[in-house]
Amino acid sequence: MIPGSFSYHRPASVADAVKLLSDLGEDARPLAGGHSLVPMMKLRLASPAHLIDLHGIAGLKGIRRDGNNLLIGAMTTQHDLLESQEVAGSVPILCEAALLIADPQVRYRGTIGGNVANGDPGNDMPALMMTLGATYRLEGPQGAREVAAADFYQGAYFTILEPGEILTSVSVPVPAAGHGYAYEKLKRKVGDYATAAAAVVLTMAGGKVATCTIGLTNVHETPLLAVDAAKAVIGTSLDAAALKKAASAAEAIMSPAADARGPVEYRKHVGGIMVTRALQRAATKAT
Amino acid sequence: MNDMTPTREQRTAALEGMGCKRKRVEDVRFTQGKGNYVDDVKLPGMLHGDFVRSPHPHARVKSINSEEALKVPGVLAVITAETLKTVNLAWMPTLAGDVQMVLADGKVLFQNQEVAFVVATDRYAADDGVNKVVVEYEPLPPLVDPFKSMDPDAPVLREDLAGKTTGAHGPRKHHNHIFEWKVGDKELTDAAFSKAEVAIKEMISYHRTHPSPLETCQCVCSFDKVKGELTIWGTFQAPHVIRTVVSLIAKLPEQKIHVIAPDIGGGFGNKVGAYPGYICAAVASIVTGKPVKWVEDRIENLTATSFARDYHMTTEIAATRDGKVTGLRVHVLADHGAFDACADPSKWPAGFFNIVTGSYDFPTAHLAVDGVYTNKAPGGVAYRCSFRVTEAAYCIERAMDIMAQKLNMDPAELRLKNFIKPEQFPYHSALGWEYDSGDYHTAMRKMMETTGYAALRKEQAEKREAFRRGETREIMGLGVSFFTEIVGAGPSKNCDILGIAMFDSCEIRMHPTGAGIARMGTKSQGQGHETTWAQIIATEIGIPADNIQVEEGNTDTAPYGLGTYGSRSTPVAGAAIAMAARKIKAKAQMIAAYKLEVHEDDLEWDIDGFRVKGLPERTMSMKDICWAAYNSVPPGMEPGLEAVSYYDPPNMTYPFGAYLCVMDIDVDTGVYKVRRFYALDDCGTRINPMIIEGQVHGGLTEAFAIAMGQEIRYDDDGNVVTGSFMDFFMPTAVETPHWETDFTVTPSPHHPIGAKGVGESPNVGGVPAFSNAVNDAFSFLGATHIQMPHDYWRNWKAAKDLGAVA
Incomplete structure (x- = not known):
């Protein structure tokens, strides 16, 4: 539980950080909150020769409304999210999910950028960002680009980030007024990753589901959008048959690993239940 | 007498002696980060x-x-x-x-x-x-499954033992066998089973776990x-x-x-x-x-370093049709890992597991324990319990529930029917212990009345009907546990470690100004000895606890002692403290008699000093006696006021308790909620009720963890897969249930202050309460015994296996 030696860098701008990452190549890793990277380093599962600490870059932190989008700087902490009136008012599901991430000490340190960029299937924010239709801003040696969250994740700890690229901000389209939302997460204890979790954002019209998006956490090597499950409830009043159909459709795309949280069958089964419960609770919040 | 003269109550309170909820003196440094680890x-x-x-x-x-x-x-x-x-x-x-x-x-x-x-x-x-x-x-090839350790073709683990057919505890049956330990009357017990009207048999496993102190x-x-x-x-x-x-x-x-x-920073046997x-x-x-x-x-x-438990207990109870137990037969397969590194008294290869008859009057019993080697870490320490007592308590308390189910009797009723009766103490158990004292019926009835046990059973019956009708997916379980601990190792006649008898010790040295230092052979790891030891002395010799400094842990200055584990400190060192204090008091009485110019038989003790019988105004406080001890002792007496006591206990002490866990389980996810947990503990004389409450809270939290998920698990290839607090269940304040504590007081008749141990009781009694609650919840669906730990996915699997989940 003692990391190997490394050089520490603290650039003051994104350009400097990108340059460092490019120059130092694969031996360098950007450091945000450190709650994924540092434990890996302590286990010597990761041994970067250079850490590029992003805390010195002032422009990477903060939350602001930009038209119909919420812009969140990559170095914004989960605690900052929870403190933000803007987030609570416009995308409250972010607060609900952030409260289920680890514990207050971790949330003071852990960042949105780190959570979504690391590609850890256990992290909560990626599925949520896919559900909300968010885009990520990536800045690298070739300039900046915007990528949909849904296109970002390619495998466990494997994303479309190119060498030298840094995820600098997240843009979240503000859901329609009166939308319903829920993030249902089953975990063994505070601080644990989800055994299975489901995010739902929907709108209701005349007692029936008008629009619906469903995201799934930690039931596959990447976060998932449960497209068929969402389709299954549109136009329904979330009756038992529709809920069952949605849960089955969601379970069909899950492929969790067996681990101490339970065997595959259990994790899929409760994944379906999380979808059901998230749909029901989201519907009660929609106006 | 003017208004400023303190009342007797005020004088007693000023001592902060036994029975006082004195605040922990060590917390001043611990809560400020000033401990020295x-x-x-x-x-x-x-x-x-x-x-x-x-x-x-x-x-x-x-x-x-x-x-x-x-x-x-x-x-x-x-x-x-x-x-x-x-x-x-x-x-x-x-x-x-x-x-x-x-x-x-x-x-x-x-x-x-x-x-x-x-x-x-x-x-x-x-x-x-x-x-x-x-x-x-x-x-x-790794050997992981203890049940395969003695297969003829099992790999040879300990090549160093080649040809050794005898180990430290007798003959070895196989190259991976460590010992066989047998207790009780086999013939009589077998006869009880052949005549039994009703019998149950179940393999009850207590999984491998770990004491995991934070330090x-x-x-x-x-x-x-x-x-x-x-x-x-x-x-x-x-x-x-x-x-x-x-x-x-x-x-x-x-x-x-x-x-x-x-x-x-915590020990728990580790x-x-x-x-x-x-x-x-x-x-x-x-x-x-x-x-x-x-x-x-x-x-x-x-x-x-040092796992705990890993006992696999095939348990049989024989009984009459109306629920009177007639025999107990237990075979234990004990997985000791690669080396036998149990920390039990040397003559006890399975610790005090022969307390497995529990709180019940078994006319006969037989126990056999086979210890085996596997490719796992060594250990087998007493994780917040006396040696192998929590395994024994789990074994008998689970088995009594299984018998109650078979007899279609309420588990509390079956226990009440079979308890050792108050008039039977001191009670000689079928497996060789002499229980010093107990009043089990009173404790059990108090638990049932306080919790509204009958009403809870009624509610459970209604919920079961609602479940059957499909109106709810939640099931409710009541976990009854009534444990008897055996703590205070131990009498030199049967307890030693590497040949050293398991006494303990105290040295008290009073200073001229009425203060003093007490040194002990024990060592606190969070138990609060600096607080409670001073309280015993305060009551015994009438010096305020605040004036007594307690010191432990330095072998150059402390008298020789066997340390702190197995809830032995109060039963053994606590007695040594009282005995040393009484030596101080005896000398103090001679000094007081000399100073008050009376015969010492004319003096009587009064809270914080001596007074002349019949002349209550003629007094000498202990504070003044301390001064006199250094400058005006009676002719021929050595000056000074100090004493040492080495205490060899005549018997163990036998704390007991009645616990109830009320649990609700969502069968679809296996998620449980501990709705209520009531713990009544009888640890004899209570030295510091606040510290007892804290001990009970801590032990129950560990019991909760163990029963509901805390496990050291190996995969089939021998890889240990629970190496961090992510996977090894360490509950936080969020997961920990609310605890209700209660007590009765049945003093130990042989202990100088009547105290028993308590630190480990909640771990011993708690685990069966949680496990019985889960098993009780599932029993109406046809479950007889579901193995621990009862984490979410295993609860779901139980429901699924019973056909309650599609």
Whole structure:
């Protein structure tokens, strides 16, 4: 539980950080909150020769409304999210999910950028960002680009980030007024990753589901959008048959690993239940 | 008498003696981060050691190459078994009469076993060195399942024992067999079963878990070559035993070894034994001439130092049709891992597991325990329980529920019917113990009345009907547990560790101004001894507890004692304190008689001093007697006021309790909620009710963790898969249920102040309460026994296996 030696860098701008990452190549890793990277380093599962600490870059932190989008700087902490009136008012599901991430000490340190960029299937924010239709801003040696969250994740700890690229901000389209939302997460204890979790954002019209998006956490090597499950409830009043159909459709795309949280069958089964419960609770919040 | 004269109540309260909820004096430093732990020990030139550990559960070590490690800046030495052989320390004796490799000697027998010890100028360099040591292994087939350990073709684990058909505890039946321990009357018990109207039989497993104190095991060893003296600061629950063991195995004179246990951050049995880290740090200090620190990390603590439990108990109860038990038969398969490193009193290979008849009047019983080797970490320590008592309590309390189910009786009723009756104490159990005292019926009835047990059963019946009708997916369980602990090891007639009788000790030295210092052979790891020991003295000799300084843990200054574990401190050292205090009081009485110019028989004790019988105005306070003891003692008397007592207890003490857990389980997810938990404890005389409550809260939290998920688990290949607090369930305040505590008081008749132990009772009694609640919840669906731990997915699986989930 003692990391190997490394050089520490603290650039003051994104350009400097990108340059460092490019120059130092694969031996360098950007450091945000450190709650994924540092434990890996302590286990010597990761041994970067250079850490590029992003805390010195002032422009990477903060939350602001930009038209119909919420812009969140990559170095914004989960605690900052929870403190933000803007987030609570416009995308409250972010607060609900952030409260289920680890514990207050971790949330003071852990960042949105780190959570979504690391590609850890256990992290909560990626599925949520896919559900909300968010885009990520990536800045690298070739300039900046915007990528949909849904296109970002390619495998466990494997994303479309190119060498030298840094995820600098997240843009979240503000859901329609009166939308319903829920993030249902089953975990063994505070601080644990989800055994299975489901995010739902929907709108209701005349007692029936008008629009619906469903995201799934930690039931596959990447976060998932449960497209068929969402389709299954549109136009329904979330009756038992529709809920069952949605849960089955969601379970069909899950492929969790067996681990101490339970065997595959259990994790899929409760994944379906999380979808059901998230749909029901989201519907009660929609106006 | 003017208004300023304190009343008797005020004088008593000023002492903060026994029965007072005195605030913990040690918390002043702990809550300010000012404790002094082993890792706070920093000596000039101190080096740091770290282990190369085996990735394999079973393998031959072909070679160890340290060349590259020694090139790492700061790395000074790499110690291997070959190095240790030069000082005859490659192997060390265990407390259980076995031997254990200090560093891998030819082969490794469990994953994360210590292979080499790298010594460097700082912890980072040591770890860099660890990563550069190249070990060549030839993997061997691992033996993981204890039930396969004695198969004819099971791999040979302990080649060092080849040809040894007898171990420390008698004959060995197989190359992986350690001992067989039999107690009770087999013939009579078999006869009871052949005549039984009703019998149950169930294999009840208590899974492997770990005490997991927040502070891991650690030490600093400093060898002074000039004086030939070794000083060891360490996380030791039994510092004197460590000193003696070091003296015996390192062949150093005992007076040249100084063992200091500073503040300890939790022990729970994990810090009783001796570990390779201590030996390696000591050898490294002797080799380098510099102090060497070894600090375990979390993974090492969970996977290498001293697991607990791992008992697989095939249990049978015979009974009459109307529910009177007539016999108990238990066979235990005990998985000890690669070496038998249990920390039990030496003559007890399965600890006090023969308390397994519990609180019930079994006319006959028979017990056999087979200990076996597997490719797992060694240990088998008493995790917040007296030796193997929590396994025994779980075994009998689960089995009584199974019998109640078979008889279609309420589990509380079956217990009430079979309790040892108050008039039967002292009670001789079928497996050889003499229970000192108890009033089980009163405790059980108080639990049932306070919790509204009958109403809860009614609610459960209604919920079951609602479940059957499909109106709810939640089931409700009531977990009844009534345990009898056996604590206070122990009487010299049957308890020793490596031949040292398990007495304990206290030395009290009063100062002229009416203050004093008390030193003990015990060692607090959070139990609050500095607070409670002073309270006993306060009541015994009438000096305010605040004026008594309590000191433990330094073998140079403390009287010899066997340490703190197995809830033995109050039953043994607590008695020594009272006895030492009474010696002080006896001398004080002579001084007071001299000063008051009366015969000592004319004096009587009154709260904080002596008074002349019939003349209540003629008094001498203990404070004034202390002064007199140093300047005007009676002619012929030595000055001074101090006393030492070594207490060899005549018997164990037998605390008991009645617990109830009310639990709701969502069958679709397996998620449970502990709706209510009530714990009534009877630990005899209560020294500090607040500390008792804290102990009960802590022990129940551990019991909750163990029953509901805390497990050291190995996969089929022998890899340990629960090496961090992510997967090893350590509940936080969020998961921990609310605890309701209660008590009755049945003093121990043989203990000077009537006290029993309490620290471990909640762990012992708590585990069956939780497990019985889960089993009770599922019983109406057809379950007889569901193995622990009862984590979410296993609850769901139970529901699924019973057809309650599609």
